Structure formats: C-alpha cells, structure tokens
Amino acid sequence: MSFPLLTATAALPAIGAIATAAVPAAKRTAAKWLALLFSLATLVLAITVLVRFDPDGDRYQLTESHAWIADFGVRYELGVDGIAVALIALTALLIPFIVLAGWHDADPLETGSRRWRPTQGFFALILAVEAMVILSFEATDVFLFYIFFEAMLIPLYFLIGGFGDRAHEHGEEKAATQRSYAAVKFLLYNLAGGLIMLAAVIGLYVVAGNFSLTEIAEARASGELDMATSTERWLFLGFFFAFAVKAPLWPLHTWLPNAMQESTAPVAVLITAVVDKVGTFAMLRFCLGLFPEASEWATPVVLVLAVVSIIYGALLAVGQRDIKRLIAYASISHFGFIIMGIFAMTSQGQSGATLYMVNHGISTAVLMLIAGFLISRRGSRLIADFGGVQKVAPVLAGTFLIGGLATLSLPGLAPFVSEFLVLVGTFTRYPVIGIVATFGIVLAALYTLVLYQRTMTGPVRPEVSAMPDLRVREIAVVAPLVVLLVFLGVYPKPLTDVVNPAVKHTMSDVQKQDPRPEVEAAK
DSSP states (O other), X not given: OOOOHHHHHHHHHHHHHHHHHTSXXXXXXXXXXXXXXXXXXXXXXXXXXXXXXXXXXXXXXXXXXEEXXXXXXXXXXXXXXXXXXXXXXXXXXXXXXXXXXXXXXXXXXXXXXXXXXXXXXXXXXHHHHHHHHHHHHHBOBHHHHHHHHHHTHHHHHHHHHHSBOSOXXXXXXXXXXXXXXXXXXXXXXXXXXXXXXXXHHHHHHXXXXXXXXXXXXXXXXXXXXXXXXXXXXXXXXXXXXXXXXXXXXXXXXXXXXXXXXXXXXXXXXXXXXXXXXXXXXXXXXXXXXXXXXXXXXXXXXXXXXXXXXXXXXXXXXXXXXBHHHHHHHHHHHHHHHHHHHHHTTSHHHHHHHHHHHHXXXXXXXXXXXXXXXXXXXXXXXXXXXXXXXXXXOHHHHHHHHHXXXXXXXXXXXXXXXXXXXXXHHHHTTOHHHHHHHTHHXXXXXHHHHHHHHHHHSSSOOGGGTTOXXXXXXXXXXXXXXXXXXXXXXXXXXXXXXXXXXXXXXXHHHTTOOOOOOSSOOOX
C-alpha cells in the first residue's frame, strides 16, 4: 500500500492543532514555535504533492479511496488535479507566514483584562483551518467535501470573535461587541449557504445514488445518469449559492468587510487569501463538473453578478476610511474577476481565474500583513491617522507600495498575468462584459494609489514620527512573498504548466471549445 500523501498533508496540521492546544498555558513561546514547525512540515508535504503530481498524467492523482458510511454511499475519497495542487501549495505556503505575522497577536495585554486570550488557542485554530481547507481541496467525495466546507467555519468563528484586532477607536467594550457581531454575521451567512447546499447534496444522492465525483462524471459521460434539466438546475443553484457566499459574490458579500475589519491582520489573510478560495475552487470542481448544462444556463446571470462585484467592490474601496475595509472591498472586486473568468467558459478565462486565486492570495497577504504591521504601530486603522510614513519607515512603505501595485495588477507582478488572461478569455466570448470589467482596473489604480498617498506621503504626522521600520521577523514574513510576486509576474510558466491540463478537463466537462479568432494568424 502506497503512502497516503494527501491524507498526511491534511492530517499534519490537524495533529499540530491538537499538540499546540495541549501546550501548558505558561509555555506561550513553545506553542508558537510548535505551530510554526508544524506549518513548515505541512509545507514540505505540499511541495512533495506538487513534485509528485504529473500535469500530463491522469486527471485525479495520488488518489485514496476507503469505505466510510457504506449504507449511504459515502466514501473517504481524495484526489488532486492541477488546480487543487496549486491551491494546496498556496495554502501551505501562506500559513507559516500567517503564524509568524501573528506572533504577538494573541499575547495578553494585562493581567485581568477582558481581552486575555490563550496564545495556544490562537495558533491551534489557525492550524485547524489549514487542515480543513486542504481536505476541501483534496476531497472527491461530495459529502466528504461538504463536511469540511462547513467545519472550517467553527475555528474561524472563534478566530474572528475571540482574537480580534487590538486597534480600535471605540474602546474595549465597543470593540468586543463589534467583533461578536462580525463573527456571528460570518457564521450565519456561511451556515445559510451550507444548509442550502446540504439540501442539494442530498438531492444529488437521490438522483445519482452515490457521492463520488468521479463515478457521477463517468455515469453522465456514458449516459447511465441522465438528470432532468429542471433537477440539474435546482441542484446547481444549491451548490452555487453556498460557493457564492464563501467566495464572496455580490450581493452575498456583506459579511467579509466586517470579518476582515474586526480580525487580526493574519486572520484576515487566512479568510480572504485561503478560505475564500474554497468557494471559487468549488465552482470549478463541482458546479461545472457536476452540472455542465445548468452552469451554461446560469452563465449570463453569473457574469453580470461578477461584473457588479468588480465595479461595486472597487467603488466602495475608493470611499473607505478604514484600511482593512478598503482591502476587503478590493478583494470583493478581485473575486468578481475570478468568477468572471470561471464562467467565461474559455480556457484563457479559467486558467486566468485559477492563477488569480493563487496570485490574489499572495498579493493580498503582502498588502494586508504590511497593513497589520502599520496599524499595530499606530494603534489605529483609520487612513486619516497616518501621513508621511515613508520618511520614517521607508522599508515598510516600500513593501506596502509593492503590495498595492500588485493589487492593481501592475505589469511585472503576478496578478497582472492572471487578470490579463481573465479579460482576454472573457472578451473573446462576452465582449461587453469584458469591456465593462476593465473599469475595475481603473478604479483599482485609484483606491490603491490614494491609499498610499494618504498614509505614506506628505508631512510626517507627530503620531508616526517615532514609528519603527520593519523588524527582522516582519521582513522575514513579507520578503519571500514579494520575491514570489515578482517571479510569477515575470515567469508564470511553472504555474500554468500545472494548471492548464486541469482547465482542459473542465472545458471538456462543459463541452466548450474556445472561440475561433476572427482574423487568422499569418502563416
């Protein structure tokens, strides 16, 4: 029996979560180092998965299949395609930086404070989320996916509500109230989506007789399973609603700004750079893979919603006073691009959407983590409370600028490649949608450069005059991510080589071919 690599990759952070939580309360530093070591070990396993994956091989590789709940056709089935491999690598890469960035975020402020939090719990919850996200990317049994898709909400609820941002202008009592509100709103929105999806999962079992993604796909291809059109569309809507909440897609997005605003910066990165990718990934794997006809039927509406997300998120980002809320609305705009690329039903669009998931994760991590370092120094999230930072902390300002330029998809940085592919892939099939979406790029330049101007340039405010520059630990957090942004911006081929074969399989699922160019290239 071969080594269960996929199980090990998900189990290791789960074991790390248990071990970290079990560290005695007096050993806070030991708990931090233990969490970091487990996250690094998980990264090694994720890299092993990436190395062992053959882009030209079978669609799902490193597969595992074991009986679980046989009476209901539920199996413990795992397998990865190129898209899942890329997102597992992204998740495992970001978690060590999240742990390092949050090194002091759960330390107690003072004895007897209402805001005393167990440090061990903070890092254990982060590792628990990592385990559940990785299993969500690996699961090829729909019911198994559903369990971890929902289970990850519990540790995130406690991370948002119990370990919130310390920089709050309204005092501790008001801050606790707002954290609780953000956590409950996050949980209710996602639980509502999950309950609707559960009904669709049960409906799928009634129709197909099992939960295996591969078996259902084979039965559909052979004609053994022929869903009625109305049934397929209702099931699609049940799955899509849950994924649109998680993504998040307008108008189901309103939980995200609150959650990111009230979370610590590392937890905000965990939410938008890691967890939210499960929603867009699931659209590719489950919506398009299980319900191709319904996906094509819903495409016009989904594309309109995606464009609304792009423009709406960017417009609201322009008007924000809070740095974290600005980044949250910018992410809503970016997720609009990802969903637009998925439902453009072109190989360029879906390749670009997958690259966007990875590149957005890296660029948002840089921008939000630097914003977190900035906020912790000033004790405020308000843009108006900053000014002239680049004169007293030039390294902090420089890395913040790089993160901002990546967010607006500057050529030479990783997000540009993915955004370009999404727009090209959309324009070839839906030119009007593609043209409208480009206004999101203009607005991205506006909110990013205005944010930098108001916080980093101009006269040095007295409150930031003694602000220290990035420390060694903080440089260790952002420097590798900045290098990766530049590398993937200049040479994205290693990522596209892994992703493109999986995209071809998805295009085959929906029986779509790329539109022929109107003008043939000269021979």
